[in-house]
Amino acid sequence: MSEQMRIMRSKELPKELRDRIVARHRSGQGYKRISAALKVPKSTVASIILKWKKFGTTRTLPRPGRPAKLSNRGRRALVREIKKNPKITVAELQRCSREMGESSTKSTNTAALHQSGLYGRVARRKPLLSARHMKARLEFAKKHMKDSQTTRNKIFWSDETKIELFGVNSKRYVWRKPGTAHHLPNTISTVKHGGGSIMLWGCFSAAGTERLVAIEGKMNAAKYRDILEENLFQSAQELRLGRRFTFQQDNDPKHTAKITKEWLRNNSVTILDWPNQSPDLNPIEHLWRDLKMAVHQRSPSNLTELERICKEEWQRIPKSRCEKLVASFPRRLMAVLAQKGASTQY
Known part of the structure; x- marks a missing residue:
């Protein structure tokens, strides 16, 4: 049986084709000849002619059935x-x-x-953005859209994250249309916070990942300054960024504390003017997700093993992945412009 005939079996024929079947029948053609000429199953031809003889029409007749419960x-x-x-x-x-x-x-x-x-979907968690935040994000996007790829390759990205030994992510469903996952009413607002089984500080550039540091105890500005002192320039050197790199960090109070600013100024570190509440602009967020998925697959059984596996998997992230994420930065900026400063799909 041809593909067309299989389709005919599963779909109602157009009225024009049904009329042609009846016209051929009235001219004296048999079912078999009509079926071959119009490429319609013989049983369908017979059914249409029988309906025409009984009701005098080829139009689709009302079908019986239970009335809809919802008007x-x-x-x-x-x-x-x-x-x-x-x-x-x-x-x-x-x-x-x-x-x-x-x-x-x-x-x-x-x-x-x-x-x-409309379909029930899990609401995406997005940072709570005020009008001031969105304005700052727009200004940042407009300013850095002009940067060259060479300039972006010299950015030294950093962030902290928590990784739980046995983490559970809570979900909440939301009714939305396809393509509206990141519209404000369809998201759940979140605020950044620390804690968790282990806390990590990590860094990378287009040249690859570098040091991943486990943070002991409660993170504060003094501890953050020590992390930078012990890892920032050494990591930049390993990545061959030289001294003229741009350091990216978010506006966490530990990062903007007086002692942190003082250390960065004394060491002549150029800082990227980062807008508040903008994790979607930082490609390291995707590396954190890669890391957590890889660690989860290895099922660490204790915190010591968790830390070791995290460091192993961080070093295994290929350079090509880092290059691709840094290359996505212009698209992230364009998304911010398109959303007029609101949260994006990243």
Whole structure:
């Protein structure tokens, strides 16, 4: 059987084709000849002619079936509720439906929302951005879009992260349309905080990853300054950045403390003017994700093993991955401009 015939079996034929089948039948052609000429299964030809003889038409007739439990009015009302609050639950939607006099079930409501292009998805966690934050992000993006790739390759990226021995990520679902995951109503705002099983400071450039330092005890400005003193220039040297590199760090209070600023100034370190609440601009965030996935696959059983595996997997990250992430920086800036300073997909 041809591909066209297989499609015909699963889809209703266009009315124009049904009319041609009837016309050929009326001219005296047999089922087999009509089937071969129009490439329609013989059984379909017979069914269309039988229907024409019985009802005198080739139009699609109304089909019997149970009436929909949720009216179009009820479906539109549910869509309006979701537009007002994308984080509304299915149970709350059903309650709204009952208040409107609709007796639909949760599954009926869900199916109706799917027809409207709305699906329950886990809300993305994004930093809470004020108007001031978004303005600063826009200004940063406009300024650094002009940088050359050579300049970007001289950026020395850094950050801290926590890695738990047995971590669990909480999820919350949100109703949204495809392509709207990063729209503000569809995200969960977060604020940066420390803690966890082990805390790590890491750095990298387009030339590859460098030192990964486990932080003992509570992190403070003095400890951060010590980390820089023991690792910053040594790592830059290993990456062959020379002394004219640009150091990137976020605006964590430990990074902007007086003793940190003083050390950076005394050592003539050029600092990238980083906007607040902007982890989506820092490509190291993707390296942290790579690291956590790799560590998780090795299933460390204690904190000592966790630290060792983290350092091993950090060194295994290929240079090509680092190059690719640094090369993505212009696209991140463009995304900020497109979002008018709001959170991006990165």
